Amino acid sequence: MYEGAIQDLIDELGRLPGVGPKSAQRIAFHVLSADPADVNRLATALRKVKELVRFCTTCFNVAESEQCRVCRDPRRTNEVLCVVEEPKDVVAIERTGEFRGRYHVLGGAINPLEGIGPDNLRIRELMGRLADGTVTEVILATDPNIEGDATAAYLSRNLAVMDLRVTRLASGLPVGGDLEYADEVTLGRAFAGRRNAGD
Ligand SMILES: [Zn+2]
Numbered sequence: 001m002y003e004g005a006i007q008d009l010i011d012e013l014g015r016l017p018g019v020g021p022k023s024a025q026r027i028a029f030h031v032l033s034a035d036p037a038d039v040n041r042l043a044t045a046l047r048k049v050k051e052l053v054r055f056c057t058t059c060f061n062v063a064e065s066e067q068c069r070v071c072r073d074p075r076r077t078n079e080v081l082c083v084v085e086e087p088k089d090v091v092a093i094e095r096t097g098e099f100r101g102r103y104h105v106l107g108g109a110i111n112p113l114e115g116i117g118p119d120n121l122r123i124r125e126l127m128g129r130l131a132d133g134t135v136t137e138v139i140l141a142t143d144p145n146i147e148g149d150a151t152a153a154y155l156s157r158n159l160a161v162m163d164l165r166v167t168r169l170a171s172g173l174p175v176g177g178d179l180e181y182a183d184e185v186t187l188g189r190a191f192a193g194r195r196n197a198g199d
Contacts, residue, residue: 060105060122062087070103077101082139085109092180093141096188104129109147110154118154130162137165140197144173156197167194
């Protein structure tokens with residue numbers, strides 16, 4: 001244990017996901033010995049992300065204004081909506097170049113062990129967006145793991161009563177992982193080969 005500022009930094013770093021006590025200590029001492037200009041840039045980036053970045057009021061993707069770049073793009077179709085867990089999944093799918101519709105970011109997946117149920121996700125907002133009948137296809141692009149599958153199954157049950165096509169990505173994605181771990185070609189292929197949910 002150290003005293004004062006260096007221990008405060010180690011404590012804060014240790015609260016970050018994936019950073020254990022040893023890494024926190026290593027990063028803290030790296031910062032201590034780093035060029036002040038580099039440290040300032042890091043501090044500015046940390047502050048700015050909280051100041052400038054917020055969630056799109058329509059799809060809950062990250063945005064720097066009321067709406068995200070995808071929602072503001074008039075060339076995209078409003079008829080197809082792709083449901084993902086996190087903003088990073090939007091990036092992964094955009095990279096494939098296969099999708100020209102809109103997104104809906106749930107903010108996670110159903111995970112009973114962590115106490116995350118449907119009410120903790122932006123499912124009510126999703127239903128609200130589907131209410132006017134503009135959307136004719138919903139693509140469930142949750143992660144290929146237990147939580148993602150449970151979320152897709154829940155949504156597909158709830159969407160079955162609505163007059164729209166519900167699809168899921170084709171198999172072939174690395175099972176158990178995140179959508180973002182799939183390479184562009186594999187994810188693009190899974191997207192193009194999507195099938196009706198429940199088939
Ligand atoms: Zn948006």
